[in-house]
Amino acid sequence: MHEARLCLSLLALAEQHLAAAGGGRILGVRLEVGDFAGVAPEALAAAFPICAAGTAAEGATLRIDRVSGRDLVLRDLEVV
Amino acid sequence: MCGVCGCQQFMIPLAAEEPWRADTARVKHAPHPEARRVAVERSLLDHNRAHAESLAKRLAERGIDAIGLLGGPGAGKTALLEATFEHFGRDDAAREAVVEGDCATDFDARRVAAKGVRVAQVATGSLCHLDAHLVEHALDDLDLSGVSRLWIENVGNLVCPAPFPCGERRRVVLISVAEGDDKPEKYPAMFAGADLLVISKADLLPYVDFDVERCIAGARSAHPALPALVLSARTGTGLDSWLAWVNGEGA
Numbered sequence: 001m002h003e004a005r006l007c008l009s010l011l012a013l014a015e016q017h018l019a020a021a022g023g024g025r026i027l028g029v030r031l032e033v034g035d036f037a038g039v040a041p042e043a044l045a046a047a048f049p050i051c052a053a054g055t056a057a058e059g060a061t062l063r064i065d066r067v068s069g070r071d072l073v074l075r076d077l078e079v080v
Numbered sequence: 081m082c083g084v085c086g087c088q089q090f091m092i093p094l095a096a097e098e099p100w101r102a103d104t105a106r107v108k109h110a111p112h113p114e115a116r117r118v119a120v121e122r123s124l125l126d127h128n129r130a131h132a133e134s135l136a137k138r139l140a141e142r143g144i145d146a147i148g149l150l151g152g153p154g155a156g157k158t159a160l161l162e163a164t165f166e167h168f169g170r171d172d173a174a175r176e177a178v179v180e181g182d183c184a185t186d187f188d189a190r191r192v193a194a195k196g197v198r199v200a201q202v203a204t205g206s207l208c209h210l211d212a213h214l215v216e217h218a219l220d221d222l223d224l225s226g227v228s229r230l231w232i233e234n235v236g237n238l239v240c241p242a243p244f245p246c247g248e249r250r251r252v253v254l255i256s257v258a259e260g261d262d263k264p265e266k267y268p269a270m271f272a273g274a275d276l277l278v279i280s281k282a283d284l285l286p287y288v289d290f291d292v293e294r295c296i297a298g299a300r301s302a303h304p305a306l307p308a309l310v311l312s313a314r315t316g317t318g319l320d321s322w323l324a325w326v327n328g329e330g331a
Contacts, residue, residue, distance in 0.1 A: 002208055002240050009124045021118040028115075036269040036302070037125075038242035070243060070272060072125050077118040 003043035007051035026057035028078030034069035131212035135247030148248035153236030156280035163313035165195035209241035264298035
């Protein structure tokens, strides 16, 4: 199970883009998970709030869209 | 503030036809009036992928052919390496190097080192797969002078290593006949990214209900035209075709 580690990558990428967009707080994260990505959306969803604690995305909503393919893409953030 | 539960979480619709869904929240939240959308459009796998591509390029520049070996625990990955190095003989085996990935122990490193190859063992602890970063660090401990081929034997796992290239140019996925012919259909991601399917432990075929054609068809439903070989590292059956593939002569 490597979803927690992927969550940390997700949060690092999200915080980087948050800073580039002028900072603030992340309310929502939209992620696309490919059916062949070897990643379990349920495990990501379970790991996310724990990994997000203490970050700018603490308490944020994670929306996961399942798509075809092998990738795992951070689409966008809702920021305030 | 959220009017339903009083918490500080908010949600905002991205577009009228595509409402923001609270997949991880128990409660629907009201839109935040000042929320804005920041586009990212970046893959979480990019970081490792870039690292893997860079490593693969550097290995290729040094004339080193890197092959990844993947499969569940006990699929016969190490046994296939042993049989391969045995076939090469000690002089040729000295030009082979191996990175062994396991959660614990250096059993596999000892087994292949006994055949005369250079080896670095990565004990990943609880990590379920290797990645390019781990392999790169393993190579710090490995003298690659005179080496023409690097084998990267991943942690035994038919799921997690799939999205993490490790610097290999080609990937071999093993399924032993004892595991069952339905495995490629059950674990398609691994086969989608494979360059060769090896059906191992063929000497056990008389004792198990394993349909070779079904196994190959299952793998090809994830990866059409995936080359496939049936072999036994124990008896040597099928090793000629394997060695031809290893040497770039196709399966």
